[in-house]
Amino acid sequence: MPNIKVGVIGTGFIGPAHVEAIRRLGFVEVVAIAGSSLESARRAANHLSIPKAYGDYRDLLQDPEVQVVHNCTPNHLHYSVNLDIIKAGKHVMSEKPLAVSRTQTRTLLEQARQKGIVHGVCFNYRQYPMVQHLKSLVLSRALGDVRLIRGNYLQDWLSSAIDYNWRIDPKLGGPVRAVGDIGSHWMDTVQYITGQRITEVYADLVTVLPVRKKRKTKSDTFSHGSKVQEDEYEDIHIASEDYGTILFRFSGGATGVVTVSQITPGRKNHLLCEIDCSESSALWNQEQSEQLWIGHRNKPNEMVMADPALLSEQAQPFLHYPGGHNQGWPDGMKNLMAQFYGFIAKNGDPLSDSLPFASFDDGHANACILDAIVESSKKREWIRVSYDM
Structure with missing residues (x-):
């Protein structure tokens, strides 16, 4: 080939x-x-x-x-x-x-x-082995009915007033920043896991640092903040949010909440999803991506590890090494490329x-959700997501 x-x-x-x-x-x-x-x-x-x-x-x-x-x-x-x-x-x-x-x-x-x-x-994040395994557990109803979908996505790289990046400017980053930049990953991941679409939102978006000090020299994404002299920066008034908490209602009857922040010291890339079902709960943390916690009421809780011998058939194509050989963010990216290019190599139908x-269907759906989130935060009320697919 x-x-x-x-x-x-x-x-x-x-x-x-x-x-x-x-x-x-x-x-x-x-x-x-x-x-x-x-x-x-x-x-x-x-x-x-x-x-x-x-x-x-x-x-x-x-x-x-x-x-x-x-x-x-x-x-x-x-x-x-x-x-x-x-x-x-x-x-x-x-x-x-x-x-x-x-x-x-x-x-x-x-x-x-x-x-x-x-x-x-x-x-x-869809492409992690443990996300695939959790999806298979949810869809097979091994955990029972999905009731609550909870979690957060926290980072700290914009936690100081001297942290500045092009994403902060709505003209460059878009009308929502923290929720659009990283919260969108969380929303896509939990919808993918549960098979339930977000139908309504109630959002509280907050600009915690209304004035930031922009360096007169270029600052890269995820660069480390440091002290600067007064003549090395200029004050910039900020319109985009540093933080957001959003309540959700889902198409399958579940309800949920997420907290998104780019100003949480010590949290580097803390994406966490917790799915509470009628029989058991499950928690996946991207920073410990090879583990999946399963919680029970009447028997000991479990910690499932990313081992080909332990995971579902659905997760197998996303595992590339034996158990104990940790896979992380670069491996999730590799899995995405493998799925994308495998589809192209097989002349797959893009309308499938x-x-x-x-x-792009998922990218458009995400834009529809973000649109409702912005409206909800402004109006301080529940807003139904309008999907015009």
Whole structure:
């Protein structure tokens, strides 16, 4: 089977992560990368040993060798770049959010369907072995009826007033920041696990740090804060939320709540999902991703480990090593790429209702939920999610 040829747009934190995950598959080759300038593209190409570098992503899209394109640009560029990828007739894997408004995501979904291309969104937490195992337990009703869906997603990289990043600016990051950036991962994960769609929301979004000090020199994502002199920064008034708590109602009758924060000292990437069912409960923590806690009322609780001998058939394709050989975030990314490119290699139908990865349908659904969350926080009332699929 000839290698599938790929181009990546974006040279920041997430672009190289995509490159690494793609290369681990063995049958997919990254042949080109595009940056915000030819200099940045060449620098990334040299560092990552990629043959071609483009200073304009549109030139990459004209490359006849490139069959699939990964959109790893900042949020405000996702719509225009994704639309150009679709028009070029290339399969596309987009970072989330798919776009910054539901109008844009609906357009992208419609265009991708019409073009008949394979379209994915990087909701990578679905692809962990223990998430797959938990999904199989829930759907087989081994835990009983789903009643409560609870959890949080906490980070600390924006906890200081001198922490600043482009995601904070709504013009670049979109109308919701913490909830859109990381809360969207939690919402996608729990809906995937339970098979229940979010139908109503009640949200409280808070800007804890209304003024931040923006460095006059560039600061990268997840960079460490440090003391600066007064003339090294400027005061920026903040409109996006640092924190949010959201109540949910789900299509299958469950209710739930999540707390999202990017200002929680000591929490690095703390995504936690807890599913309370009628017979047992289950808890999965991304920072201890090889473990799944199962709670019982009338017998000892369990801690299930990521061992091929212990997990469900559904989880088996997502396990690559024997028990005790921990898999983490990079392995979840690899699993996403394996599902996406395996589908392309088999000439899968992108209009199928059972894709093995998150698609533009899921990206648009997420935008619909975020739209309702913003409205709820403004109105201080329950808002029903309107899905216009």
